[in-house]
Amino acid sequence: MKIFCSVFALFIIFETVYGDCGVVSKAGWDGLTPIHVEYLARPVDLVIIQHTVTSTCTTNARCAEIVRAIQTNHMDNLGYWDIASSFIVGGNGKIYEGAGWLHVGAHTYGYNRRSIGITFIGNYNNDTPTKASLDAVKALLRCGVQNGHLSENYHIVGHRQLIATESPGRKLYNEIRRWPHFLDDVSSIKN
Known part of the structure; x- marks a missing residue:
C-alpha cells in the first residue's frame, strides 16, 4: 500500500507539473x-x-x-485574458503551457480561432535556436497529432508570413522552412 501511495503521489506531481505531451503546466511555472x-x-x-x-x-x-513576465505583461499591460501563445519554448528544451491545446490564444490577430501559436523564447534574428528547443517542438507536434489536437495534415508557418513582423526571426524561420509540414505559399490560408 505504501508503494502504491508513493507511485500515485509521484503521478499526481508529474501531472501537475507536466501535462499533456510533457508540457510544463501553468502550475509548474x-x-x-x-x-x-x-x-x-x-x-x-x-x-x-x-x-x-x-x-x-x-x-x-x-x-x-x-x-511569468510575458504573462504579466500580456494580462496587466495588454489586457489579454491570459498569456497570448498556446505554448512557449525555452532554450532548455521545455515547452511551457500558455493557452494550450484547448483555448483560443491571442498570438496572431485574425488567426487565433483556427491555430496554435508556438513561441520560442529569444530573438532569432540574432540567436540560434537550440537543438533541445527544436526537438521539443517536433515532439510536441507529433504528440498533438497523436492526441487529436492537430490534424495529420497540419501546416506550419512563420508569424511573418501572416502579418507584418520579423517574427520568428531570420534564423528560426530558416529552420522551420525545412520542416515537413511547412507551408511556403500561404495564399490559401491568408485572411
Missing part, C-alpha cells in the same frame, strides 16, 4: 489562471511559429521567470 477562456475547435490544422524578442534562457528557473 507558477502561471496565473486565465481571466476568461474561449474553446478552440479541434483538430487544428495551422501552427504559427513566433519568437519573444527577449533574452534567451537555458535553465528551468530563468525560462519560467521569462514566461
Whole structure:
C-alpha cells in the first residue's frame, strides 16, 4: 500500500507539473489562471511559429521567470485574458503551457480561432535556436497529432508570413522552412 501511495503521489506531481505531451503546466511555472477562456475547435490544422524578442534562457528557473513576465505583461499591460501563445519554448528544451491545446490564444490577430501559436523564447534574428528547443517542438507536434489536437495534415508557418513582423526571426524561420509540414505559399490560408 505504501508503494502504491508513493507511485500515485509521484503521478499526481508529474501531472501537475507536466501535462499533456510533457508540457510544463501553468502550475509548474507558477502561471496565473486565465481571466476568461474561449474553446478552440479541434483538430487544428495551422501552427504559427513566433519568437519573444527577449533574452534567451537555458535553465528551468530563468525560462519560467521569462514566461511569468510575458504573462504579466500580456494580462496587466495588454489586457489579454491570459498569456497570448498556446505554448512557449525555452532554450532548455521545455515547452511551457500558455493557452494550450484547448483555448483560443491571442498570438496572431485574425488567426487565433483556427491555430496554435508556438513561441520560442529569444530573438532569432540574432540567436540560434537550440537543438533541445527544436526537438521539443517536433515532439510536441507529433504528440498533438497523436492526441487529436492537430490534424495529420497540419501546416506550419512563420508569424511573418501572416502579418507584418520579423517574427520568428531570420534564423528560426530558416529552420522551420525545412520542416515537413511547412507551408511556403500561404495564399490559401491568408485572411
